[in-house]
Amino acid sequence: MADFHFLRPLWLLAIIALIYLIWQLKKLRIASSAWHKVIPKHLTSMLLSNEENKKPISLIIPSIIGLLIIVAMAGPTWQKIPQPVFEVERGSVIVMDMSFSMLATDIKPNRLTMARFKAMDLVKEINEGEIGLVAYAGDAFVISPLTADINNINLLLPSLSPEIMPELGSNPYPALLLANEMLQNSGHLSGDIYWVTDGISSDELQDINDFIASHDHRVNILGVGTEQGAPITLANGELMKDRGGNIVIPKINLQRLSGISSRSSGLFSPITADESDIEKLGERPIAQAKDMQAQQDNLGDQWQEAGPYLLLIVLPLMLGYFRRGLLFTPILFAFALTTTYTPTVEAQEQTAPLQNKAVETVEPSFWDNLWKTSDQQASAKFEQKQYQAAAEQFNNPQWKASSLYKAGNYEQALQEYEQLLNSDATDERSVSEVIQSTYNHGNTLAQLSKYDDAIAKYDEVLAQQPDHADALANKALIEQLKQQQDEQEQEQNQDQNSDEQQEQDQEQQQSDKNEQQNQDQNQQGDSGQQDDQSQSENSEQQQDSQDPQSSDKSDDANPEQNDNADQNPDDKESDQQSRDNEQQNGEKNDSEQENQAQAQADNAEQNDEQGVENEQMAGMTDSPTAEEIEANQKFDQLLKKVTDDPHLLLRNKMQLEYQKRRQNRSSIGVKEKW
Structure with missing residues (x-):
């Protein structure tokens, strides 16, 4: 009641x-x-009417009613x-x-086996939002990024063991930093x-406290x-010993771990045989875990009005006036007119037959409008x-802007926030309300990928409230x-330029190739003509050289025929004509033989190609032979031998990441040996 005040105090003047x-x-x-002062009492009953003899109306009840109405x-x-503050989902x-x-x-x-079982139970207990998994020894590694699929976490947990960690030891500080990085990158x-551990040393306590702060x-x-501890049994069955040859017996400091969780407003529980430890860790919802002061900051300047509840007291006091019909009848009639539901233009449009919408808008009932304002009904929705x-x-x-944002209608939400911040009513609002509206305006711009405008809005918030944690983080x-987007755009531009350059190079190479082919063809044509000419000349020379020899031989061998030839010129002419015909027939036969040889070569090539295709088709249609079946079985066996052990896959993944880290940064935190 320390904040009791009136929202409209000027009404008290009434x-x-x-x-x-x-x-x-x-x-x-x-x-x-x-008249009672003039007329005697024994004549009053006869001279005055019954209406005038009635007792006067009491003014106490009307005074109380009027006072309650004014206060209301x-x-x-x-x-x-x-007020609605946009908070991200649980992480x-x-x-x-x-x-x-x-x-x-x-x-x-052992501790590891129980820890893995408890972690799987914890995942089932959370079962909302996004969950990630980090494992650490001498260094920390992301086993699973934040995901809503809890089955993925449950599949990876049984594969965790100290033997697969690239660096042995115990260094929880990098693991906490890695968990924070995962949450921040996901917008949480x-x-x-949720830290599942068997304790930390006093040297590590300072780093953990700095992280929490x-x-x-x-x-x-x-x-x-x-707290009693037990020896560490290695995979070969031996007990772990320190450099002095003493058996190592790690003990847990429950008080130290409880103090760490309490400083971060978290929960602590020692491991138990039942589910009480997991139930304790999952007691409170985790969408936002802040102290009371932070929760007070999330409250705006909207106040819950108690005036309507005072009117409930007025109603029974007015029952008597319904019978008498006095004084408050006009007020009741006016009150009934004002509370009777009259649809607005928007409501009338919504209640009209909807041809293009499958969902009908439900109008608020008369009863709802009688007891709740439009904002109260909307708040319930x-x-x-x-x-x-x-x-x-x-x-x-x-x-309204907050509802549009929650509904995912960021464009209309942006318009509402702009109208809200640019309206004249902004001057009448409190500073905290203006800051909150500006912050939500920035969130809306961020959802629309208008990063520059969103950053400008966050700067406005920080200018008025430099310690606004949400604005700083967002x-x-x-x-x-924005930086990632700029880098992606730059890479796309570079890729586009490289593609254009490659296309130009290919076009240039193609043009050069075409020119070279044209030149080669021209050269081949010229050389072909020269070859034809040289061949024709050679053939003529050979023929000329052969004719005298043949004629000489024929003259020596057949002198009689020569004499006869001299004696019979007609026979000589006929012999010359026959030789010419034989030469023409020989040339014709040679060309036909060349054409036939070319056709046979083409047919042989086609037959070879068709034979290859037939062999391929036969190989596809024929059933596999015993050798092929045996080869397939060996291939399947080789595939089965391919390593798919999750332990080995996780170890190799962390080993590669560990090698990259050693090249880029030095170790952080305090590292214990076990």
């Missing part, structure tokens, strides 16, 4: 008018009874209404200790870290082990996550996204 009205009514009552109109209130990271001390046997069969400004995450710890329906019913621009995240 009390003066109420006092004046009561005074006038009292004077009227006195004036109406003036003034708007008494003492409680704030939480959780499970951090698993994979140091050799987890092989201690004080918990049967405040999340939950600089981050808003809750650190929930499940302590695995006992907002809590039921009916954001679009709430946005259509809200009159408050801040709530600004940093948006700057990272």
Whole structure:
């Protein structure tokens, strides 16, 4: 009640008018009874009518009713209404200790086995939002990024063991930093870290406290082990010893772990045989875990008005006037007119036959309008996550914009925020409300990928409130996204330029190739003509050289025929004609033989190609032989021998990442041996 005040205190001035009205009514009552001073009492009953003999109306009840109505109109209130602040979905990271001390046997069969089972139970207990998995020994590694698929986490947990870690030891500080990086990159400004460990040394305590002080995450710890401890049994069955040859017996410090979790507003539980430890860690919802002061900051200047509840007291006081029909009948009639539901233009449009919409808009009933305002009805829909329906019913621009944002209608939400911030009513609002609207405006711009405008809005918020944690975190995240977007655009431009250059080079090479082919063809044509000419000349020379020889031989061999030839010129001419015909027939036969040889070569080539195709088709259609079946079986056996062991895959993955880290940075945190 310390914040009790009136939202509309000027209505209290109506009390003066109420006092004046009561005074006038009292004077009227006195004036109406003036005959009693003149007429004797025994004649009053006969001279005055029954109406005038009635007792005067009491003014106490009307005074109380009028006072209650005035106070209700003034708007008494003492409680704030939480304003919607955009919070990201729940984000959780499970951090698993994979140091050799987890092989201690004080918990049967050992700490590691129980820790893995408890981690799987914890994943089922959370079962909402996004969950990631980190394992650490001498260094920390991401086993699974944040994901909503809990089955993926459950499949990876059994594969974790100290033997697969690239660097042995115990260094939890890098694991916490890695968990924070995962949450920040996924947009979770405040999340939950579930740390499953068997303890830390005093040297590591300072780094852990610094991490808790600089981050808003809750650190929930499940302590695995006992304060008595037990030896560490290695894979070969031997007990782990220190450099002095003494058997190592790790013990858990439950008080130290409990202090770490309490400083981060987290929860702590030692491991138990039942489910009580997991139930304790999952007691509170984790969408946002902040202290009471941070929760107060999320409350705006919207106050819950108690005036309507005062009117409930007025109703029974007015029952008597319904019978008499006096004084308040016009007021009741006016009140009934104002509370009777009259659809607005938007409601009339919604109730009209919808031809293109499958979902009908449900109108608020008369009863709802009688007891709740439009904003109150919309607020109920907002809590039921009916954001679009709430946005259509809200009159408050801040709530309307928030509903549109929640409904994913960022364009209309952006318009509402711009109108809200640019309107004249902004000057009348409080500073905190303006800051909150500006912050939400920036979030809307970020959702629309308008990163520059969003950063400008965050700067406006930080200019008025430099310690606004959400604005700082969102600004940093948006700057990272903008940088990534610029880098991607630059890479795309470079790829496009390289593609264009390659196309130009290919075109140039193609043109050069075409020119070279044309030149080769021209050269071949010239050489072909020269060859034909040379061949024809050679053939003529050979023929000329052969003719004399043949003629000489024929003359020597057949002198008689020569004589006869000289004697018979007609026979000589006929012999010459026959020789010419034989030569023409020989040339014709040679050309036909060349054509036939070319056709046979083409047919042979086609037959060879067809034979290859037939062999391929036969290989496809024929059933596999015994050798092929045996070869396939051997191939399947080789495939089965390919390593798909999750332990080995995880180890190789972490080993590659560890080698890259050693080249880029030095170790951080305090590293223990087990």
